[in-house]
Amino acid sequence: MRTTTVAIVLMLAIAAPALLAQDKKKEAEPKAGEPKAGESKPAEKAEAPKPYDPFSLSFPLSDAPDAERIFLKFFGEQRTRYEGRTPSTYVPGLARHTATSLVNLRTRLGIEVRFPRSVNVLFEIQDSRLWGDEPRADANAANSSALTGTDVLQANIFTNNLLNADIEARLGRQKFNIGNQRLWSTLEWTVQSRTWDGVRVQRSFGTDFHLQAFTLLVNELSRFKDDEWVFGASLRWTPQFLPRNELELLVLYDFRDDEANSNQFAEVATISLRYNGFFGLNEDDSLALEFSAEGAFQFGEADPGFWGTPGRSDSAVQAFGSALTADLLFGVSDHKFRVGLEYGFASGDSDPSDATFQTFRAPFPFAHKYQGWADQVGWRNLHDIVLRASWTHAVGGDVESVGVLMELHAFQRANDDDAWYAPSGSVIRAGSPTQSDELGYEFDLQIPLKVSRFFTFEAGWAHFFSGRFVSQTATGSGPGSNNEDSDLDFFWLQAAVRF
Numbered sequence: 001m002r003t004t005t006v007a008i009v010l011m012l013a014i015a016a017p018a019l020l021a022q023d024k025k026k027e028a029e030p031k032a033g034e035p036k037a038g039e040s041k042p043a044e045k046a047e048a049p050k051p052y053d054p055f056s057l058s059f060p061l062s063d064a065p066d067a068e069r070i071f072l073k074f075f076g077e078q079r080t081r082y083e084g085r086t087p088s089t090y091v092p093g094l095a096r097h098t099a100t101s102l103v104n105l106r107t108r109l110g111i112e113v114r115f116p117r118s119v120n121v122l123f124e125i126q127d128s129r130l131w132g133d134e135p136r137a138d139a140n141a142a143n144s145s146a147l148t149g150t151d152v153l154q155a156n157i158f159t160n161n162l163l164n165a166d167i168e169a170r171l172g173r174q175k176f177n178i179g180n181q182r183l184w185s186t187l188e189w190t191v192q193s194r195t196w197d198g199v200r201v202q203r204s205f206g207t208d209f210h211l212q213a214f215t216l217l218v219n220e221l222s223r224f225k226d227d228e229w230v231f232g233a234s235l236r237w238t239p240q241f242l243p244r245n246e247l248e249l250l251v252l253y254d255f256r257d258d259e260a261n262s263n264q265f266a267e268v269a270t271i272s273l274r275y276n277g278f279f280g281l282n283e284d285d286s287l288a289l290e291f292s293a294e295g296a297f298q299f300g301e302a303d304p305g306f307w308g309t310p311g312r313s314d315s316a317v318q319a320f321g322s323a324l325t326a327d328l329l330f331g332v333s334d335h336k337f338r339v340g341l342e343y344g345f346a347s348g349d350s351d352p353s354d355a356t357f358q359t360f361r362a363p364f365p366f367a368h369k370y371q372g373w374a375d376q377v378g379w380r381n382l383h384d385i386v387l388r389a390s391w392t393h394a395v396g397g398d399v400e401s402v403g404v405l406m407e408l409h410a411f412q413r414a415n416d417d418d419a420w421y422a423p424s425g426s427v428i429r430a431g432s433p434t435q436s437d438e439l440g441y442e443f444d445l446q447i448p449l450k451v452s453r454f455f456t457f458e459a460g461w462a463h464f465f466s467g468r469f470v471s472q473t474a475t476g477s478g479p480g481s482n483n484e485d486s487d488l489d490f491f492w493l494q495a496a497v498r499f
Helices: 002-015 468-472
Strands: 056-060 069-086 100-115 119-130 149-162 167-174 196-205 209-219 228-237 246-256 266-280 287-302 315-332 335-346 382-396 399-412 427-429 438-450 455-466 488-498
Touching: 100 149, 438 468
Parallel strands: none
Antiparallel strands: 056 069, 069 100, 069 488, 100 119, 119 149, 149 167, 167 196, 196 209, 209 228, 228 246, 246 266, 266 287, 287 315, 315 335, 335 382, 382 399, 399 438, 438 455, 455 488
């Protein structure tokens, strides 16, 4: 009953009409620099051509001059990526591989249809698979990998003016990110990515305040009371007197009952406050400071099976995560540079055997973006210090731009009683105070190439320097990745066409 009440209150809060005051239009003032009597008007500069979208169409519903129209927009993606990794993993119990090599393929095709009176529909399918996944080129064979093959990625009805109150609403399967994607991300790096089923509403109040609320069924199980639901709301402030600055308050409530007694009960709230700032240091902002600060606190109750850490059933949750970033941006002609620092923290558990979970657990994070491109570290029980730099050159001609991105990470366990966690949140290796907190270091390099607005290419390399914790938790020699203590290399090449 509590969860239903929370959802209803969130929806009604947005649906309530706002009293908006309309400003009077001001008379246009004469433009500075107008020619005086007898002077000729200077030649106007030719405007840059506006790009045309060849995948958008519209059709009138009758032959009347002012007939209502239906608008169609097609969109899609074809992305192919080679990945090579050596060694393949540090996770215990898995067979040791000196190297793994694969090519994954993602294909998307969607259509957005906008009908008169602001009733619209969006539908998108996705096919994800590995090269050679179907034996002997059998196009109808089931995938042998864990990829799902062809599935519905998005299917929702949406409107931009629900109840004639300027409310945007979507009902059905949908994709969306929140904030900087540390807590909630569609995780586009992976082949499958993420999508959610439910209802989401949004409303803007003027140009400064933006309210959002959603109710999502994220895990459909055999019993109704065993289903997992997420209820959320966010309020974002984008002040007009501070361009490119924003403050956002986010509240998430994750609820899963456990009538089947499967050690998966959860009733956890996450409250996050985030600020993104931008401060120009000259007139054209070619020299600027960009910074962000984000903190998230979690509280409630959960079972060990749901929280992914050792402990007792119905344990109290008390966890915290935070991130601070600061970047200097500057440009010279067609070259743009960025140099920055970042510190990320996620709490760990000082006593995994007690009745309190202190290990932070982000609901749907984008770990690949923030905790290293080798995908060996997750945002749990972690100190992460990052130094980064990037260069982008607007080439022109046959290539729009080329760039270089570099990052250097230093990873350390936040609490020496807790484990080393993967980006998925699962345990890689358990830890104890007798072992070092030094997980390792990582150097990341990426070279993106944008050929056009439709075609991009990138190459990347990530090297994980294993720390003392990795060598101390290697249990022996011989087969088994729990014995692995060497450094790790990850290579990738990716080509993508999007429209």
